[in-house]
Structures are given as C-alpha cells and as structure tokens.
Amino acid sequence: MKYIFKKFVVLILVTFAASLHLSVYSxxxxxxxxxxxxxxxxSVGFGGLENPLIDAKNTLLPVIPHLSYYGxxxxxxxxxxxxxxxxxxxxxxxxxxxxxxxxxxxxxxGLENFFITSQIPSGxxxxxxxxxxxxxxxxxxxxxxxxxxxxPNEFATLKFSHLRDISGVHNGYETHxxxxxxxxxxxxxxxxxxxxxxxxxxxxxxxxMVRPGEFLTRISSYSINTIYNSHMKLAYWxxxxxxxxxxxxxxxxxxxxxxxxxxxxxxQYYYSGFIxxxxxx
Numbered sequence: 001m002k003y004i005f006k007k008f009v010v011l012i013l014v015t016f017a018a019s020l021h022l023s024v025y026s027x028x029x030x031x032x033x034x035x036x037x038x039x040x041x042x043s044v045g046f047g048g049l050e051n052p053l054i055d056a057k058n059t060l061l062p063v064i065p066h067l068s069y070y071g072x073x074x075x076x077x078x079x080x081x082x083x084x085x086x087x088x089x090x091x092x093x094x095x096x097x098x099x100x101x102x103x104x105x106x107x108x109x110g111l112e113n114f115f116i117t118s119q120i121p122s123g124x125x126x127x128x129x130x131x132x133x134x135x136x137x138x139x140x141x142x143x144x145x146x147x148x149x150x151x152p153n154e155f156a157t158l159k160f161s162h163l164r165d166i167s168g169v170h171n172g173y174e175t176h177x178x179x180x181x182x183x184x185x186x187x188x189x190x191x192x193x194x195x196x197x198x199x200x201x202x203x204x205x206x207x208x209m210v211r212p213g214e215f216l217t218r219i220s221s222y223s224i225n226t227i228y229n230s231h232m233k234l235a236y237w238x239x240x241x242x243x244x245x246x247x248x249x250x251x252x253x254x255x256x257x258x259x260x261x262x263x264x265x266x267x268q269y270y271y272s273g274f275i276x277x278x279x280x281x
Contacts, residue, residue, distance in 0.1 A: 045276010
C-alpha cells in the first residue's frame with residue numbers, strides 16, 4: 001500500500017511539473033484570485049508525459065487534483081510554496097520552492113522491475129546497442145528553493161528563476177528563463193511560451209551518469225557538463241460556467257545534445273500535456 005501511494009503521489013507531481021497553467025498576470029490585465037481562501041479543484045480528461053529514458057514507460061493520469069492558497073504574502077500552488085517580496089504591476093519577485101523534474105523519470109520508468117532479463121537489440125544503437133540493466137536504477141526526486149523574477153508588460157511576460165537543491169539529493173542548482181504571451185481567443189485565453197533551463201553538472205551527473213554495476217553491457221566512463229534544455233508550450237483556457245472550464249496544454253521539450261548522447265536517453269525530444277476539463281469546488 002505504501003508503494004502504491006508513493007507511485008500515485010509521484011504521478012501527480014510529474015503531471016504538475018509537466019503542465020502549463022496560465023499566469024495569474026497577463027499582458028493586458030490581472031487575473032484576480034481569491035486571497036486567504038483555500039482553493040480546491042480537479043482536472044478531468046487525458047494527461048500524459050512521454051518519458052525519454054530507454055525502456056521507460058510513459059505516464060498517463062486522467063484525474064489531477066489541485067490545491068492552492070493565496071495569503072497577503074504567502075501562497076501555495078499544489079506542491080510549491082512561495083513568499084512575495086515585491087508585487088507591483090510591472091515587477092514581481094518571489095521566494096519559492098519546487099520539484100526538480102529529472103527524478104520523476106526514474107521514479108516512474110518501471111526500471112525497478114527491469115532486471116537481467118532485458119535483451120540487447122540486434123540493431124545498431126548507441127555504444128553498439130541499447131543498454132541492458134543489471135540492477136534497479138535508483139535516483140531520488142529532489143526539492144529546490146530559490147528566487148523568481150516576473151516582469152509582465154504589454155508585449156510579453158519575462159520570467160527568470162534560480163533554484164538550489166535543499167533536499168540534499170545532489171546539491172546542484174538550475175536556472176530557468178521564459179518568455180510568454182497571452183492572447184484572447186474564442187472567449188478564452190491562449191498562452192504561448194518559449195523557455196530554457198540550465199542545470200549544473202551536479203544535477204546532470206547525479207541523474208544521468210552510469211554507476212558501476214547498473215548495466216550489463218560495458219559503458220565507457222564519462223561525465224556531463226552543465227546542460228541546457230529548451231521547451232515550447234501552448235495552453236488554452238476557456239471558462240464554460242462558474243465551476244467548469246476547458247483546459248488544453250501541450251509542451252515540447254528538447255534535451256541538451258550532450259545529455260541526449262548518454263546511454264540513459266532514447267530520444268532528444270519529448271511531449272507532455274493535458275486535454276480535458278477543470279472543475280473548481
């Protein structure tokens with residue numbers, strides 16, 4: 001039961017990490033939220049995350065619960081906790097926490113059940129073929145904390161954030177930058193975003209460097225430098241009633257070329273998204 005509960009929690013976390021919610025702040029107006037009130041909602045439909053790891057399973061989740069609370073300074077958004085330092089029409093600076101998404105791939109990929117029975121394909125592949133696992137691949141999900149700077153204006157919204165590991169998993173850091181724009185379309189909001197993430201060598205090597213005894217095939221030793229991933233996001237949100245809204249999201253992520261060349265990765269691009277309805281209690 002404990003194992004099943006852990007998997008369910010990680011499924012929810014990875015879907016949160018893969019999803020794109022429209023920003024509270026748009027270029028033309030402010031989307032008001034209720035303060036000092038606990039908000040519960042649920043998304044019902046088809047949500048999924050394509051796993052780029054070799055022999056990994058994709059993640060599907062038809063029901064995604066949400067929880068949020070906004071105080072005068074403190075706020076909670078699902079599993080993220082934040083504190084607003086500055087909140088002006090043209091500048092928002094927050095301290096916040098969030099999960100690193102790399103650990104999700106290993107928690108959900110099914111490799112803990114993939115032992116010596118794995119077969120090496122006869123066709124060509126990296127290092128002479130896809131790796132065969134000799135023992136369970138174990139990587140932990142890490143929790144990060146840092147600062148976020150949001151600069152909304154009439155042209156687009158620029159966001160910059162820097163986070164460091166506070167869970168003691170790898171002691172690394174990552175930096176995010178994104179540019180987004182919200183358009184009015186068919187009585188709803190269409191959001192487009194371009195972004196990039198840099199992750200230092202501590203994060204890259206903890207998750208994606210092969211450790212002794214993990215593979216049956218011989219893997220030449222290697223190390224990974226700072227990696228740079230990029231993404232494109234598209235989201236559409238349309239209110240139907242006071243309680244129901246249409247929720248569409250799609251993200252395409254490109255992994256760093258150096259990372260994609262490691263034995264763990266089967267594809268450089270992967271998709272995540274959700275299509276369905278959002279209900280607010």
